[in-house]
Amino acid sequence: xxxxxxxxxxxxxxxxxxxxxxxxxxxxxxxxxxxxxxxxxxxxxxxxxxxxxxxxxxxxxxxxxxxxxxxxxxxxxxxxxxxxxxxxxxxxxxxxxxxxxxxxxxxxxxxxxxxxxxxxxxxxxxxxxxxxxxxxxxxxxxxxxxxxxxxxxxxxxxxxxxxxxxxxxxxxxxxxxxxxxxxxxxxxxxxxxxxxxxxxxxxxxxxxxxxxxxxxxxxxxxxxxxxxxxxxxxxxxxxxxxxxxxxxxxxxxxxxxxxxxxxxxxxxxxxxxxxxxxxxxxxxxxxxxxxxxxxxxx
Amino acid sequence: xxxxxxxxxxxxxxxxxxxxxxxxxxxxxxxxxxxxxxxxxxxxxxxxxxxxxxxxxxxxxxxxxxxxxxxxxxxxxxxxxxxxxxxxxxxxxxxxxxxxxxxxxxxxxxxxxxxxxxxxxxxxxxxxxxxxxxxxxxxxxxxxxxxxxxxxxxxxxxxxxxxxxxxxxxxxxxxxxxxxxxxxxxxxxxxxxxxxxxxxxxxxxxxxxxxxxxxxxxxxxxxxxxxxxxxxxxxxxxxxxxxxxxxxxxxxxxxxxxxxxxxxxxxxxxxxxxxxxxxxxxxxxxxxxxxxxxxxxxxxxxxxxxxxxxxxxxxxxxxxxxxxxxxxxxxx
Amino acid sequence: xxxxxxxxxxxxxxxxxxxxxxxxxxxxxxxxxxxxxxxxxxxxxxxxxxxxxxxxxxxxxxxxxxxxxxxxxxxxxxxxxxxxxxxxxxxxxxxxxxxxxxxxxxxxxxxxxxxxxxxxxxxxxxxxxxxxxxxxxxxxxxxxxxxxxxxxxxxxxxxxxxxxxxxxxxxxxxxxxxxxxxxxxxxxxxxxxxxxxxxxxxxxxxxxxxxxxxxxxxxxxxxxxxxxxxxxxxxxxxxxxxxxxxxxxxxxxx
Numbered sequence: 089x090x091x092x093x094x095x096x097x098x099x100x101x102x103x104x105x106x107x108x109x110x111x112x113x114x115x116x117x118x119x120x121x122x123x124x125x126x127x128x129x130x131x132x133x134x135x136x137x138x139x140x141x142x143x144x145x146x147x148x149x150x151x152x153x154x155x156x157x158x159x160x161x162x163x164x165x166x167x168x169x170x171x172x173x174x175x176x177x178x179x180x181x182x183x184x185x186x187x188x189x190x191x192x193x194x195x196x197x198x199x200x201x202x203x204x205x206x207x208x209x210x211x212x213x214x215x216x217x218x219x220x221x222x223x224x225x226x227x228x229x230x231x232x233x234x235x236x237x238x239x240x241x242x243x244x245x246x247x248x249x250x251x252x253x254x255x256x257x258x259x260x261x262x263x264x265x266x267x268x269x270x271x272x273x274x275x276x277x278x279x280x281x282x283x284x285x286x287x288x289x290x291x292x293x294x295x296x297x298x299x300x301x302x303x304x305x306x307x308x309x310x311x312x313x314x315x316x317x318x319x320x321x322x323x324x325x326x327x328x329x330x331x332x333x334x335x336x337x338x339x340x341x342x343x344x345x346x347x348x349x350x351x352x353x354x355x356x357x358x359x360x361x362x363x364x365x366x367x368x369x370x371x372x373x374x375x376x377x378x379x380x381x382x383x384x385x386x
Numbered sequence: 387x388x389x390x391x392x393x394x395x396x397x398x399x400x401x402x403x404x405x406x407x408x409x410x411x412x413x414x415x416x417x418x419x420x421x422x423x424x425x426x427x428x429x430x431x432x433x434x435x436x437x438x439x440x441x442x443x444x445x446x447x448x449x450x451x452x453x454x455x456x457x458x459x460x461x462x463x464x465x466x467x468x469x470x471x472x473x474x475x476x477x478x479x480x481x482x483x484x485x486x487x488x489x490x491x492x493x494x495x496x497x498x499x500x501x502x503x504x505x506x507x508x509x510x511x512x513x514x515x516x517x518x519x520x521x522x523x524x525x526x527x528x529x530x531x532x533x534x535x536x537x538x539x540x541x542x543x544x545x546x547x548x549x550x551x552x553x554x555x556x557x558x559x560x561x562x563x564x565x566x567x568x569x570x571x572x573x574x575x576x577x578x579x580x581x582x583x584x585x586x587x588x589x590x591x592x593x594x595x596x597x598x599x600x601x602x603x604x605x606x607x608x609x610x611x612x613x614x615x616x617x618x619x620x621x622x623x624x625x626x627x628x629x630x631x632x633x634x635x636x637x638x639x640x641x642x643x644x645x646x647x648x649x650x651x652x653x654x655x656x657x658x659x660x661x662x663x664x665x666x667x668x669x670x671x672x673x674x675x676x677x678x679x680x681x682x683x684x685x686x687x688x689x690x691x692x693x694x695x696x697x698x699x700x701x702x703x704x705x706x707x708x709x710x711x712x713x714x715x716x717x718x
Numbered sequence: 719x720x721x722x723x724x725x726x727x728x729x730x731x732x733x734x735x736x737x738x739x740x741x742x743x744x745x746x747x748x749x750x751x752x753x754x755x756x757x758x759x760x761x762x763x764x765x766x767x768x769x770x771x772x773x774x775x776x777x778x779x780x781x782x783x784x785x786x787x788x789x790x791x792x793x794x795x796x797x798x799x800x801x802x803x804x805x806x807x808x809x810x811x812x813x814x815x816x817x818x819x820x821x822x823x824x825x826x827x828x829x830x831x832x833x834x835x836x837x838x839x840x841x842x843x844x845x846x847x848x849x850x851x852x853x854x855x856x857x858x859x860x861x862x863x864x865x866x867x868x869x870x871x872x873x874x875x876x877x878x879x880x881x882x883x884x885x886x887x888x889x890x891x892x893x894x895x896x897x898x899x900x901x902x903x904x905x906x907x908x909x910x911x912x913x914x915x916x917x918x919x920x921x922x923x924x925x926x927x928x929x930x931x932x933x934x935x936x937x938x939x940x941x942x943x944x945x946x947x948x949x950x951x952x953x954x955x956x957x958x959x960x961x962x963x964x965x966x967x968x969x970x971x972x
Contacts, residue, residue, distance in 0.1 A: 129509060177677055184684030187455070191637045192680040194630055198673035206666050318516075318626065325513045360524035363517035367503070370514050374506055560833045567832030567842070568821070575819050578808035584790035585768055585800055586819045586885055596829065690810070 096228050101351045102344055107235040107304075109343020110242035114297035115320030116327070116335035117249065118170075118290025124266040124330035125286045127186060131193040132173060133294060134317015135200035140166040140295020141215075141308045142208060148216045155218045155303075159241070162299045163292035170291025171284050179280070204310025212309040215302035234304045245296055246336060249289065253332060258285050266330065315359070319346075322366045328379030337377060341365065394699070401696040419547050429547055433615050435655045436550035437608045440557045442635040442651035443644055444604035447561050449633070450642035450690075451570065452597035453577025454504060455512040457629045458519030459605050461499075464624035465522065466492040466606025467613040468532055471541045474614065481544045485553075485610040492606025493599050495522070500598035504591065519629055526621045537620025545615035553611060557604050562644055562694075564600065573597050577642075638679060640686030645693045650686075719782070721746045721921050722767070722798075722889055727776035729762055729945075736762045738945040739776070744889070749915055749922045751936035751953075753929075755965055759945040760925045761803055764891050768800050769793040781888065799887035801878045803894045803925075809867035813858060813877060816866050817849045820884020849884070855917075856880040856910075872903045876910070883918060890914075892924035896931050904928060908935055933957065941965065 115137050122130045143165035147158035177196050181189050222233040253259040258281075264272040265282045273279050301316070302308050323342040327334025342362055349361035369377065415432065418424050424432075445459045470488035473479045479487070503514040526532045533539070564570050575583035576590045584590050613619045635654050639646025657675070661668040679687075720743035729737040737759040744750050752760050765771045767778055769790040778785040780796055788796075808816050853859040856876050861869060866877060875895060882890060895911070896904045908931055915922055926932045932939060933953040941949040941956060943965040949956055956962055 123509075129512075177681070180681050181684055187637055187641060188680055188684035191634060192677055194634060195673050195676035195680060199670065199677065202669035202673055206670055318520075322513065322517065325510065329509065354528075356528045357524060360521050360528075363520045363524075366517045367514055367521075370506060370510055371502055374510060564829075564833045568818075568845070569829055569832050571815060571819055574811055574815070575808050578810060579806050581770065581790070582802065582806040582808065583819070585770075585794055586881065587791050587794035588819065589789070589791045600833075 097351070098348075100229055101347050103229065103231065103235070105344030105347035106340055107238045107343070108347055109323075109340035110238050111297045111301055111316065111339075112320045112323045112342045113336045113339025114242055114245065114293045114300075115316060116323040116339045117246075117332065118294045119321050119324040120327070120329055120332060120335040121262075121286050121290045123324070124332075125262065125269075125283055126178070126182065126189075128178065128189050128193060129321065130178075130290075131190065131317075132196040132200055133290065134313035134315075134320065135197050135204070136166050136170055136173075136291045136313070137294040137298045137301075137317060137320075138204060138308070138310060138313035139169050139200065139298070140291075141298030141302045141312060142204075142310075143295065144299035144302055145213060145215055145308055148218050149213075158218065159296060159299050162295040166291040166295030166298070167288040170287040174283060174287040179283075201311055201314070208310050210310065212307045215306050215308055219303055238300050238304060241296060241300060245293060249293070249332070252289070258282065262286060319362050322362055325376055326366055326369055328376030331376070331378045334376055334378035341377075395703075398696040398700050401693050402700065405693055416548075416551070424547070430615070431656060431659055432547050433545060433550045433611070435652050436547075436554040437612045437615070438632070438635065438651040438655045439554045439648050440604055440608040440611070441632045442639065442647040443557055443561050444601040444608070445632050446636045446639075446642065446644060446647040447565070447573075448597050448601040449636055450640075450647070451565055451577060452573040452594055454594055454597065455508060456515040456598070456601075457512050457626070457633055458499065458515035458517075458522075459601070459632045460624040460626065460628035461519035461522035462492040462495055462602040462605035463609035463612070463628065464526060464621070465495045465602075466609030467619050467624065468526060468538065468609075469606075470610035471538055471613040471619060472531065474542050474544070475538075475540055481549075481614065484614075485607060488610035489603045489606040492609065493603040495606075496599035496602025497595065499602075500595045504594045504598060516626060516629070519624075520626060523621050523624055523626075526624075533620075535621060537618055537622075539618045541613050541617045541619065543614065543617050545611045550611055550615070553607060557607070558644065558648065561600070561604070565644065569593070569596070634676065638676070638686055640688035640690060642690040643686070643688045643692055645691070646686055646688035649688070720744055721748075721781060722923070723777075723779040724763075724767070725777040725779075727763065727766060727778065728774045729759075729766055729771060730774045735945050737766065740942070740945070740947050742940060742947075744921060744923055746888075746921055747915075747919065749911075749935060749937050750924070751932040751939040752923060752925045752942065753927075753932055753939060753956075754942035754948075757944075758942040760942055761893055762945075763942075764800060764893055764925065767793070767891065768798060794885055794887075797886070797888035798891065799882035799885045799889075800891035801875075801882050801893055801895060803897065805874050805878055807866040807874060807878055807881070810865055812863050813866055813869065814846070814849050814853060814862040816877060816881050817852055817884045818845055820881055820886070821845045821848065852880065852884060871898055875899070875907070879910070879914070883914060883920075887920070889921045889923065892922065892926075894925050894927060896926060896928045904931055907931075911935060 115133065118133050118136070119130060122128055122133070140162045143162035144158050147153045147161045148155075153161065173196055177192050178189060181192050219234055219237060224231045224233070253262060261272070261277045261282050262285065264275065264277055265279055269279060272282075297316075298308075301312070319342055320339065323338035324335045325338070326341060327336070327338030342365070345361050345365045346358055350358050373379070415424070419429065419432075441459060441463060445456065448454050448456045466488035469491040470484040473484040473487055474481070499515065499518045503511060503518065506514055527535050565573070572583065572588045573593050575586065575588050576593050580590050609624075631654075635651045636647055638654065639648070639650030658668060658672055661671055664671060722742070722744040724740060724742040727737055727740040728735065740763065752763065754760055762771065766773050767785065769785065769788045769792065773786060780798060783796055785793055785796065808819065850859055850862060853862055856879070858873060858877055858880060861873065866874065869877060879892070879895065892911070896907055899907060911922065911924075912935070914920060924932075924936070936953060938951065939953055939956045940947055941959070941962050948961045948965060949959045951959070
């Protein structure tokens with residue numbers, strides 16, 4: 089392989105990695121936002137991604153909606169699911185300690201997966217061809233319109249999220265609660281409302297990822313949320329959990345590392361690569377890429 | 387205070403009765419098992435209960451006693467299972483030797499994983515142990531000697547109920563002893579407050595690694611038993627879900643309570659079997675029970691309570707007679 | 719030679735000098751106070767001496783041994799114990815277990831031995847016996863089996879001192895032991911500190927905001943401001959020192 093071809097291939101793989109990473113990033117955002125607000129690893133988040141994918145599937149396959157209405161519908165359905173879960177399962181246990189909350193989240197995750205297997209059946213389903221595939225060749229770089237769509241939707245949603253968090257009243261309230269929940273409460277912020285909105289936003293982003301995965305990879309099933317969910321969580325930790333830009337960067341890093349390992353080593357080591365990257369980063373920077381070291385006060 | 391005292395007394399006697407019934411049941415199982423009258427199916431469940439008891443009690447040492455949140459226990463179990471199985475298949479070592487070798491290999495893995503990751507805290511430690519657990523699994527998938535993703539068949543069936551039972555009892559004894567020693571107290575201190583423990587002369591790093599390695603070794607033992615019961619192992623059996631399953635047992639029993647770990651390992655192994663008649667609904671019911679139990683009793687079934695406390699209280703009361711009323715609660 | 723000797727001790731956090739070029743010398747048997755306004759670097763000095771932080775520059779010598787770079791548990795083994803400003807007990811352990819940790823250093827059985835022994839061993843029974851006696855000195859024996867977190871505030875403070883003493887230190891560092899106490903409790907604490915010093919032949923260095931307590935109790939006082947020692951001497955002198963008055967009351971008051 090000539091150096092030119094190698095360079096081209098690396099660029100190609102990095103591009104592929106970025107589009108896979110967008111999916112991780114979208115899911116990771118939900119993990120990181122929820123963690124930032126209530127310090128909970130929301131294990132069921134990967135399954136919300138699955139719920140979103142199925143909502144998108146029914147919207148397009150059964151109700152024949154086109155891409156954007158289906159995307160919005162899936163996001164709304166997932167947001168409602170997320171909010172419901174928070175209200176019934178996490179809110180009652182919020183004061184009981186983090187490990188109890190984590191186990192509850194694991195329970196919710198199992199419930200969504202098994203209810204999915206029961207109701208939706210275990211067999212994978214083919215996602216309808218909402219967007220016909222077109223492949224472009226840009227100077228040797230193979231790019232298809234679905235990858236472009238993933239990037240466009242991901243970046244669009246990220247900018248929207250950043251705008252909400254930075255400039256809207258509820259976004260400011262979210263940041264205040266993330267910073268110091270008790271102080272925010274004393275300042276008159278409705279903490280419960282902020283938590284509800286956080287779950288809604290995070291779940292909607294995961295649903296968007298679910299629909300995009302359905303369109304690009306064509307296959308969805310009730311257990312599809314497990315691995316991406318786990319890796320997205322790793323991505324959130326990688327970037328520095330609780331930090332929104334960290335989740336985005338972490339997601340892209342995960343996607344790129346994974347694709348490069350598959351291209352240049354072997355697909356068998358794909359899943360290990362993500363975790364090796366995680367451990368190396370945690371050992372070098374125990375708080376993640378963008379995390380700030382807050383020493384314990386003695 | 388009087389009512390509380392009465393309730394405590396009732397609870398102590400009740401736990402005495404429950405323990406007696408439990409031991410009686412265990413004796414009964416041993417007798418019919420010894421006479422060869424036990425159903426193959428139940429025999430299998432009982433062995434898996436013992437394997438899970440070993441896993442839960444050993445993870446409790448790490449998570450509940452030392453407070454180091456680990457979710458990679460299945461990785462250590464896998465190391466023990468594969469090492470012991472391979473030694474059985476290829477070198478035909480005796481069963482006891484392969485179990486010890488499996489434990490040793492898992493313990494070594496505990497050192498390898500523990501030393502770098504135990505510098506991390508809380509969720510970061512959890513995710514790093516999860517990562518190591520997954521890496522161990524992926525390595526097994528990619529090796530030739532392990533049979534890769536297809537699994538490793540042909541392991542000699544050596545784990546019987548009595549062996550599993552004896553080793554579970556041994557595990558409980560050894561880990562309880564450790565917890566009740568000065569070393570166990572140091573581990574508890576690390577859980578409660580690492581900085582304060584260090585200023586009391588406790589080398590926190592050393593105790594964290596110790597708990598991790600001892601826990602890993604027993605997970606390796608559980609893996610060896612499991613492999614020699616199933617006669618076939620594959621990487622899927624030791625995925626992140628197995629780790630989560632054990633974690634759920636520990637938390638549901640009550641983090642830090644050995645009694646709780648044993649109880650919930652037994653219940654949670656048997657429960658899915660009991661629910662088998664509900665077919666597809668089975669796992670839905672299981673996960674709902676999990677959520678409901680957490681909502682109703684977030685501190686776990688037993689909290690940090692141990693059955694030995696009941697005996698100690700009863701004993702003390704017997705010794706002091708009615709003077710037992712001079713209990714701290716009486717004064718407060 | 720002094721029991722604890724600090725020379726040119728400096729600690730920088732980023733660009734901020736929390737402690738700058740501090741010298742201290744504490745003789746065996748002394749009861750010394752360390753005072754200063756909030757943020758003066760008092761607790762930082764405790765953290766440096768006990769190995770929680772590593773000094774940026776300077777020397778800490780205790781009983782002839784250099785402590786720089788030692789971990790907290792190693793420092794404890796040299797004979798220094800401490801309490802914390804915001805009480806750090808082992809909250810979910812019974813009171814008696816909190817004290818028993820102190821005997822950790824003297825426990826003889828190895829890890830292996832403790833795993834295979836039978837549950838009730840003589841050593842453990844002896845430790846329990848000693849711990850109970852120890853608690854009775856601090857009038858906490860009637861609380862022995864209660865969880866530390868369930869004790870009232872004053873008793874928690876007392877338990878923390880008891881726990882520190884269980885490590886058999888030569889030097890005891892007390893970080894604001896009277897914080898949050900009412901005058902009567904403070905008076906009792908004062909008597910307790912004097913009493914333990916004599917009883918255990920201790921050397922004590924304490925941080926305190928309650929001036930009357932420091933003035934009554936300490937034989938010698940160091941005053942810190944912005945990480946620098948601004949005065950040192952017996953209470954009577956410190957009270958009159960213009961620099962100290964300025965640091966505490968602001969320049970206008972002078």
